[in-house]
Amino acid sequence: MKLGKFMALVVIVSLVLTIVSACVAPTPQVVEKVVTQVVEKEKQVQVVVTPTAAPKAPVTLTFWHAYNEVSPENETLTKVLIPAFEAANPGIKVESLAVPYDQFRQKLLTSMAGGVAPDLIRSDIIWVPELADIGALAMLDEVMPDFEQYKAAVFPGPLSTNFYNGHYYGLPLDTNTRVWFWNKEMYETAGIAEPPQTMDDVAAQCAKVKALGEDKYVFADGGTYGWAVLPWIWSFGGSITDPEITKATGYLNGPDSVAAYEFLLKMFKDGCLSPSILGGGVSAGDGYATDLYANYLDGPWMYPIFASQFPDKQLHAILMPAGKGGHISVVGGEDIVMMQQSQHKEEALKFLAFTQSEEYQLKMAETGQMPVLNKLIDSDYMKSHPYYGTFLEQLNTAKARTPHPAWTKMEEYLTNAGQAILREEMPVQEALDKATAEIDALLAK
Amino acid sequence: MSRNQGGRRLFNRVVLYLALLLGAIIMAGPFLYMVSTAFKGQVYVFEFPPQFIPARPTLENFVKAWTSNNFALYFWNSLRVAVVVMAVVVVLTSMMAYAFARFNFRGKDTLFYLMLAMMMMPAMMLIIPQFVLARNLNLINKLGGLVVVYAASGMAFNTFLLRGFFEGLPRELEEAVLLDGGGYFTIFTRVILPLSTPALATVAIFSFLGSWDEYIWALTVINEAKKRTLPIAIANFQGQHASDWGLVFAASLIAVIPVLVIYVLLQRYFVQGLTSGALKA
Structure with a gap:
């Protein structure tokens, strides 16, 4: 039995060690501080002995983004732009990491909790207020000496997505919006003469498109989230909240927003809106490419994607069809922000500034990333560009999603309301009243 | 009477086979569709009506997947992690299970239930x-680091599985x-382990699969x-x-190939190991 007791002891000791290791309060930040102080002292000594500054140890910056690993954007970033930056800035290495978009926030928040956040991220514009609110981002207008100069060089709309609570937390990296893609081949087969200018034109396509087959649809989208439904709500004259973002009552459940959802519901019931809006099925872009969908909304990144995946299919773009509110679409894009936890802020700011250069912006523009620099709008490049024109025109009236730290939660209520409406689990007014009450409760906090 | 019985038996058999066939289609359908799609160009992925046997099969996807962005390296990373985790889990859980059995x-019981309680925690809550x-x-x-975490997270279930199996082995052999x-x-190396091959094979498969497929943790820490593993790639x-x-x-x-290889190699033990552990627990 001696061995038996020994093995039992081994089991107990292993389990206890596991528990203890979990409970020990570690002090890595203290260690980091000590190291920093030692380095600073060494520097001072060297300054006294010799006027030549000690060569700085090479710094590796981490930059997370959500580009597809095999996309032209990632290729350009990792094989052209980062090497160019590194060549111009010896001693700084940039390690970029592609993180799948759907898990980006989870990975970032977990890393922040562990104190090992990256130096810079390419953040979806809708995450910036939330990240700023929890103190995750450095205030660029405080830490970047020439911030005003960069601020003046970019479009005001995309810049405004970096503003929260009196400070700027980032700079725009790229901008975009959704425009209306109409499927020329399907139009010809169905006998539709012109792409739609108004919501009535969209509704009028229903019978002609359904005559092509049960599996053909006038319009498709991938869900009922804000990015998908906001162009409809705004174009019908509705909105989510008042302009001051204090309440949703009278706005999300107001008559114009209700009319937008009634329109979508009728299209859905008539078989003209693809069931892909409830999730699953053929995605909107793939369905357009294979002549299942006559129209859909999407951004400029689809041109390079179509060129590589569907080289025989052309995209034809116009403005979002107008309702009572006009031709209104949604502003998208990404900002570049510096994390408060970054240990290399000085070097990170150099890379951040590089992303605002003409060189960087024009190279990324070739991959479908619309530039944000004012001076490029009148450049030959933009003027002769085959498709940015429609997007720039749409951007004139496009609106940003509600810039509020609780937007992710608000969008969840919006998505659920859209699902309940299209599944006919609730009448439109009732579903929007419910979402309105939920959003009001969020805004009251 | 006997004709009636014969007819009923035939009917039951037909129903049984139909049910099995339906089950097989439901289980294998998505997999076969994946195989079919892998051989199609992007233009043909969403063809309607969908074609199970591609009209224009191509190996382009395989070549592109294997050659793009260090896919071979990610495959090798995953394989190394999964094999080491498998070895560590088999060795440690068999020893723990023997001690508990x-x-x-x-x-003893408190520790065992404490360990089992760890299985009940949702992974996302602990992340x-x-x-x-x-x-x-x-x-x-x-x-x-992945090896340590994967091995640790596989301990509770596999110890539970092996303990049940070990308790079912006759004590007389050990007394002899x-x-x-x-x-x-x-006793442990010459009697228990050789007699427990089915259960150990089951543990090996579970631990290999567990680390080979794991996504969220690897995505979060790598x-x-x-250093990426295959699911992230x-x-x-x-x-x-x-x-x-x-x-x-x-x-x-x-990515499925190594899983199939491991499964085919250990298959004859697998079902036996699962049921033995379950019945004798």
Whole structure:
């Protein structure tokens, strides 16, 4: 039995060690501080002995983004732009990491909790207020000496997505919006003469498109989230909240927003809106490419994607069809922000500034990333560009999603309301009243 | 009467086979569709009506998946992690399970139930504390760190499985070894382990699969492209705006190969191991 007791002891000791290791309060930040102080002292000594500054140890910056690993954007970033930056800035290495978009926030928040956040991220514009609110981002207008100069060089709309609570937390990296893609081949087969200018034109396509087959649809989208439904709500004259973002009552459940959802519901019931809006099925872009969908909304990144995946299919773009509110679409894009936890802020700011250069912006523009620099709008490049024109025109009236730290939660209520409406689990007014009450409760906090 | 019985038996058999066929289609259908899509160009992925046998099959997706962005390296990373985890889990859980099955010591049941309780915690709930712990133990951004976490998370279930199996082995064999002057180590290595091959094979398959497929933890802690594992590489073929499905499925098909190999090699033990553990627990 001696061995038996020994093995039992081994089991107990292993389990206890596991528990203890979990409970020990570690002090890595203290260690980091000590190291920093030692380095600073060494520097001072060297300054006294010799006027030549000690060569700085090479710094590796981490930059997370959500580009597809095999996309032209990632290729350009990792094989052209980062090497160019590194060549111009010896001693700084940039390690970029592609993180799948759907898990980006989870990975970032977990890393922040562990104190090992990256130096810079390419953040979806809708995450910036939330990240700023929890103190995750450095205030660029405080830490970047020439911030005003960069601020003046970019479009005001995309810049405004970096503003929260009196400070700027980032700079725009790229901008975009959704425009209306109409499927020329399907139009010809169905006998539709012109792409739609108004919501009535969209509704009028229903019978002609359904005559092509049960599996053909006038319009498709991938869900009922804000990015998908906001162009409809705004174009019908509705909105989510008042302009001051204090309440949703009278706005999300107001008559114009209700009319937008009634329109979508009728299209859905008539078989003209693809069931892909409830999730699953053929995605909107793939369905357009294979002549299942006559129209859909999407951004400029689809041109390079179509060129590589569907080289025989052309995209034809116009403005979002107008309702009572006009031709209104949604502003998208990404900002570049510096994390408060970054240990290399000085070097990170150099890379951040590089992303605002003409060189960087024009190279990324070739991959479908619309530039944000004012001076490029009148450049030959933009003027002769085959498709940015429609997007720039749409951007004139496009609106940003509600810039509020609780937007992710608000969008969840919006998505659920859209699902309940299209599944006919609730009448439109009732579903929007419910979402309105939920959003009001969020805004009251 | 006997004709009636014969007819009923035939009817039952037909129903049984139909049900089995339906089950087989439901189980194998998505897999076969994945195989089919992997051989299609992107233009043909969403053809309607869908074609199970591609009209224009191509190997382009496999070539592109294997040659793009260090896919072979990610495959090798995953394989190394999964094999080491498998070895560590088999060795440690068999020893733990033997201790729990055969020895009496104070707090044995409490410890065992405490271990089982760990199985009940949802993984996402633990991800932040686990991350902080892993960081403090310097296990972030390391393949070795993945091994430690995967092996630890496989301990509870596999110990539970093996304990049930070991308890079902006749004690007389062990007593015979003791009478012949052998010790517990001899019993463990010469009697228990050889008799438990089915259960050990089951543990090996579970632990291999568990680490081979794992996504969320690897995604959360690995920050360098060259240290990625296969599930992250496959997920990265899906873009924010569009996905090349032929590529995703070709990559998934490549990822399935080691799983099939392990399963085929250990299959004859697998079912036996599962049921033995379950019945004798």
